[in-house]
Amino acid sequence: xxxxxxxxxxxxxxxxxxxVGSTENAASAASLKDVIKSATGREYATDEDxxxxxxxxxxxxxxxxEPAPMQTQPQVQDTAMTAVNDLRQQLKVSDFYVNxxxxxxxxxxxxxxGNDPExxxxxxxxxxxxxxxxxxxxxxxxxxxxxxxxxxxxxxxDYAQDLERLRKDPSFTAEFMAxxxxxPMLAE
Numbered sequence: 001x002x003x004x005x006x007x008x009x010x011x012x013x014x015x016x017x018x019x020v021g022s023t024e025n026a027a028s029a030a031s032l033k034d035v036i037k038s039a040t041g042r043e044y045a046t047d048e049d050x051x052x053x054x055x056x057x058x059x060x061x062x063x064x065x066e067p068a069p070m071q072t073q074p075q076v077q078d079t080a081m082t083a084v085n086d087l088r089q090q091l092k093v094s095d096f097y098v099n100x101x102x103x104x105x106x107x108x109x110x111x112x113x114g115n116d117p118e119x120x121x122x123x124x125x126x127x128x129x130x131x132x133x134x135x136x137x138x139x140x141x142x143x144x145x146x147x148x149x150x151x152x153x154x155x156x157x158d159y160a161q162d163l164e165r166l167r168k169d170p171s172f173t174a175e176f177m178a179x180x181x182x183x184p185m186l187a188e
Contacts, residue, residue, distance in 0.1 A: 093117060105137070106130060 032047040036054060044050035096117040097104050103121065109129065113120040120126050162179065166172050 089115065103130075106133060109133075 033044045033050040036050045037043050042053070044053055097107065100117075100121070103110060103117065110117050110120045110126070113123055113126050121130075158179075162172075162176050166176050
């Protein structure tokens with residue numbers, strides 16, 4: 001460390017304090033401790049203590065205090081980077097479902113296969129699972145109108161025609177019962 005020099009150095013005790021028993025300027029000479037007391041308000045027991053106190057104060061004031069270098073908080077940076085990466089992943093997943101709406105119903109299954117939906121949909125096991133789910137959903141979504149004719153109720157016109165045929169031909173009863181699932185109401 002470079003020592004800082006003061007243009008007006010602090011005088012040593014020999015220069016300031018007259019020798020004991022000296023008569024030269026005894027009336028005008030003041031002790032070092034008295035001068036320091038009048039200047040700073042601090043009292044010292046002896047002139048040597050006053051000199052040490054001033055020297056220590058001078059060293060403390062003139063010492064170069066280098067500021068501590070700015071340290072980045074690695075923990076805060078790691079947390080921030082983790083948050084940014086999580087947001088990027090969420091955005092990527094959201095964009096995937098916007099671009100591939102057919103996979104919205106199977107989000108949970110895709111997340112079980114992995115974090116990257118783009119890679120998951122190419123997995124052969126996922127493809128088999130997705131096709132099975134898709135087939136099951138399609139079979140559940142069939143309406144009554146598109147169901148098998150054997151299950152559907154006969155049309156009212158068919159009933160009237162079959163009832164008329166039953167009146168004319170009693171041997172048609174078994175076929176009528178199977179077709180219309182019930183006992184005919186024969187009105188005379």
